[in-house]
Structure formats: C-alpha cells, structure tokens
Amino acid sequence: MMKKLLLLGDIHANYPALKTILRHIDPDRFDWIINTGDFTVYSTFPNETIQWFRERKKTICILGNTDRRILKILKGKKLKKPKREEKRVMYYWTSQNLHPKNGSYLESLPKQTDFTLDHIRIGVFHGTFYNPNEELFPSSPESRFYHLSKDSPYQIHIMGHSHVPYYKIVNGVHFINPGSVGRMFDGDPRASYAILTLSSGKISVEHFRAPYPVEEAVKSLKKNRLPDIYATMLRTGKKLN
Numbered sequence: 001m002m003k004k005l006l007l008l009g010d011i012h013a014n015y016p017a018l019k020t021i022l023r024h025i026d027p028d029r030f031d032w033i034i035n036t037g038d039f040t041v042y043s044t045f046p047n048e049t050i051q052w053f054r055e056r057k058k059t060i061c062i063l064g065n066t067d068r069r070i071l072k073i074l075k076g077k078k079l080k081k082p083k084r085e086e087k088r089v090m091y092y093w094t095s096q097n098l099h100p101k102n103g104s105y106l107e108s109l110p111k112q113t114d115f116t117l118d119h120i121r122i123g124v125f126h127g128t129f130y131n132p133n134e135e136l137f138p139s140s141p142e143s144r145f146y147h148l149s150k151d152s153p154y155q156i157h158i159m160g161h162s163h164v165p166y167y168k169i170v171n172g173v174h175f176i177n178p179g180s181v182g183r184m185f186d187g188d189p190r191a192s193y194a195i196l197t198l199s200s201g202k203i204s205v206e207h208f209r210a211p212y213p214v215e216e217a218v219k220s221l222k223k224n225r226l227p228d229i230y231a232t233m234l235r236t237g238k239k240l241n
C-alpha cells in the first residue's frame with residue numbers, strides 16, 4: 001500500500017511559514033509527518049510551532065541544536081554558542097517565553113530516531129547518523145555520503161540542519177533533506193518542505209517551496225523589540241552573519 005510522508009525541518013519558530021505549508025497541502029492526507037528538529041529560535045512563535053506538533057497524532061519529531069540549547073538554558077546552564085550577543089538574544093527570549101508544557105515536550109524528544117514503514121528502515125537525524133551537528137549539502141563530497149551509507153542500517157536517511165534541500169542516492173541509500181521551513185539560507189525566503197512517497201518498495205521524493213507572509217513574522221519580531229538582524233534574515237532568506 002502507498003504511504004505518504006510530509007517532511008519538515010528547521011522551522012525555527014516561524015509559525016507563519018509552517019501555517020502556509022499546512023494550507024498548501026492537507027496535513028491529514030499524510031500517513032506520517034516528520035520533523036527533523038530546530039523547532040525553536042530566530043522567530044517569535046516557538047509555542048505555536050511546538051503546540052501544533054504536540055496536539056497532532058502521527059508525527060515523528062527529534063531535537064535540533066537550537067532546541068538543545070534552549071533546554072540547556074531552561075536547566076540553568078550557560079551557553080557557549082552562539083558567541084555574538086545579538087544572536088544570543090533570541091535564545092534567551094525563547095527560553096523566557098516558552099510555555100512549560102512546550103519545554104516538557106522538547107525534553108521528551110530524542111536526538112535521533114528510526115522507524116520501519118513498508119518494510120523500509122528509515123532513520124531521522126538533525127545532522128547525520130554520526131553527529132547531530134554535522135551539516136551536509138548537495139555539494140558535500142560523495143565520499144562522505146558513501147561513508148554514511150556503508151555503516152547504515154537504514155535505507156532512507158531524513159536529515160536537516162544545513163537548511164539546504166537535496167535528495168541523493170548513494171550506494172543504494174537515500175539521503176533526503178527537506179530544507180528549512182522557517183529560515184532558508186539560499187537567498188530565497190520561501191518555506192521549503194518535501195514529500196516522500198513509498199509504494200511497494202519504490203521510493204520517490206518531491207521538494208517544494210511555498211511563499212509565506214514574511215512580514216507577519218517580521219511584525220512580531222519588531223513588536224517584541226528583537227534585533228533587526230532577524231528581520232533581515234527572514235526577508236533576504238540568508239544566514240545571520
């Protein structure tokens with residue numbers, strides 16, 4: 001039987017972007033919704049974002065590096081990264097504004113997970129199988145993907161973290177990054193996501209970009225008196241630097 005999975009990741013508290021994707025596609029038509037982590041930080045809607053996943057059945061979610069840092073702050077630990085004060089502001093704002101129920105939800109999530117569907121073993125990672133902070137791009141050396149494929153018990157790796165969408169098949173292993181819902185780095189601010197279809201052992205992947213109301217996210221940043229660098233990041237679809 002055919003199974004359809006909606007692949008999301010790196011939402012970064014950008015609920016206007018998430019909402020737009022959910023309006024474009026009907027989330028009820030998917031067998032599973034996967035989230036590769038980084039629910040939080042750099043937009044002002046961590047509660048709305050987490051709550052959407054909390055209240056939904058048939059989701060498979062993991063933590064990203066920004067979520068792990070938020071949990072650290074909530075436990076009273078000091079942040080080592082990011083170094084730049086303007087970037088740290090968003091971590092402190094998020095931890096102060098996060099509803100305790102949403103903090104507990106993050107606390108309950110693993111760093112990586114796996115499942116079997118249609119007899120296919122699928123791994124979900126923020127970075128890679130070996131390292132949740134490793135960034136892989138379509139331009140990363142083929143040897144790196146080969147190395148990951150060699151030791152992998154999974155036929156499909158669903159990954160996030162680099163915010164760059166790709167789909168590669170190396171040594172029979174499928175590597176999929178849906179791109180970032182709420183914080184693209186390629187100069188195109190549109191929200192990115194992917195759909196994975198499994199049909200009698202056949203694997204297919206489609207990537208999509210959806211324009212969303214960027215100004216809705218910017219307005220909320222301004223209302224909360226957060227640094228302008230975040231508004232520029234969303235408007236230009238580029239990394240903070």
Ligand SMILES: [Fe+2]
Pocket residue numbers: 010012038064161163
């Ligand atoms: Fe991210």
